Amino acid sequence: MISAFTGQQIRDTEQPLLDAGEGAVLMQRAAYGLAQAVAREVKTRRTLAGASVTVLAGKGNNGGDGLFAAALLARRGMRATAVLAAAEVHQQALAAFAAAGGRTLYLEPGNAEELAVLCAGDDAIIDALLGTGARGGLRGPSAELVASLQELRPRLVVACDLPSGLDANTGEVHWPVLEADVTVTFGGVKAGLMTDPGEGCAGRVHVVEIGIEESLESQQPELRRLTSRDVGAVLPHPGRRAHKYSRGVLGVVAGSVRFAGAAVLGVHAAALAGAGMVRYAGPQTVGQLVLAQTPEALWEPDEPGRVQAWLLGSGVDGKEQLARAKDAAAAALAADLPVVVDAGALSLLPERCPPHWILTPHAGELATLLDSLPSTGEVAVTRDDVESRPLHFVRQAAEQTGATVLLKGATTLVASPSGVVFSQSEGTAWMATAGSGDVLGGVLGALLAQCAETIKDDDGAYAGLGLDVADRWAALAAVAASVHGRAGSAASAELAGGPITASAIMAAVPRVLGSLNAECDRPRP
């Protein structure tokens, strides 16, 4: 599991070392790691000697890291320039930079554009304007410099600790921000690098150890990300004497005459993701289409048989189908069964949901949902609000509904009502295609049906994640998001990185499950 922390948690963890006079040592480790990363990137394109690097240095320790790193690169033969964004910068770092032969330029009112043109063609730019000490975004000439540089599309941008202007805690972005190809972050991943819109500006994230890592483990992570090994370790795997009912049966109320495809995709994805059986409830015309794609499914329009979990709402439209979803929701609540609540069913929530109800809105649906809650204030929440502050709003939704909330996006966040949040980002932008969310619903429903009876076990796979029982549903939803994202990426990779349909994502699911299972060498039951 990858853990991400707030800027404050990292600073608190550094504090005892700073009190012990170790600050300079931490900074040297950070600078060395940053310089190594820049050198590695530049060397993939050309030789280091004679290559050019510009560091944009702010007044704080972030600027100090950047200047020390540029000094190390100058000593390795790079032509180094520092653009100082403040009258006073880290003095020892500036002295080291000058001693290494670096050239210094001063950012002043009126010369931002000129400096941007001067350094945009360099082989590397290090963004060391603001780090975890930032309050708000770049202002004045620094903002102008970054805006001009962003327009000039520099070859390689390496962010020092985090892209300047990005909130380390929340991932909120104060524009302008210089979008990084690589972010070299110190001591531990900042939460803002694992949630949008911040993650979208950070490029690849590389962590440099500076000696606080062990102490950081005692902190409760702000965000968690499951690795392929974590996912492989909790994926369901049938025992030798399994039968279709013991594998887990999923009931599906999805689709409608208008949106028939949602039912076809959801049911088929659930079957491919390993549900023992899928029972579909919906209109006859849709039922016929579902069975044509998935003859393994049952069509039970009136009284579906026993299930271990429900998938409700994808493509649900019209009175009749909405009534089926409502009945199923009531039955699930009475029987304490887990439910995936998607799209059309998001309007059917009880006053308080249990954490094993997993809501799967996209940003627009989350805004509508929050607006409908009596506990939300007077001011309407918009889609733009959710897209700018997804971590804040997904937490709020989980807290206010009592449900686990999976917010879909380039980075998918899953919040449990306790505040534990997972972040998964294995997909590709090609997955922004109609029906993609219906496939996710099917995968998640299938995992719920398969794990519903074991997820709480003290000796079960999910116990290994070290989470409270109520938070394991969020982990399960993160597993589904990870599988879905990997399936999308695998499907696109098979087409040389080309576009994909929701059907292609779905078709890749069994292979992804197979390889994740194979990666994990746990003993088989």
Ligand SMILES: NC(=O)C1=CN([C@@H]2O[C@H](COP(=O)(O)OP(=O)(O)OC[C@H]3O[C@@H](n4cnc5c(N)ncnc54)[C@H](OP(=O)(O)O)[C@@H]3O)[C@@H](O)[C@H]2O)[C@@H](O)CC1
């Ligand atoms: N602690 C350590 O030993 C280690 C720390 N490390 C590194 O230090 C970084 C944190 O350093 P930091 O605390 O000096 O803050 P940093 O982000 O560089 O600068 C903030 C300064 O800028 C100012 N300022 C604030 N907002 C502003 C704005 N919007 N626009 C303009 N100015 C603004 C504000 O000054 P003020 O406005 O208060 O006068 C403040 O002084 C961290 O990210 C990591 O890279 C590593 O080396 C490991 C060891």
Ligand SMILES: Nc1ncnc2c1ncn2[C@@H]1O[C@H](COP(=O)(O)OP(=O)(O)O)[C@@H](O)[C@H]1O
């Ligand atoms: N830019 C993106 N990068 C990666 N994944 C994305 C991106 N945009 C959307 N997705 C994923 O695609 C799915 C889209 O779901 P949704 O919006 O419900 O679509 P639909 O309703 O058409 O099925 C979600 O799982 C989401 O995480």
Ligand SMILES: [K+]
């Ligand atoms: K920075």
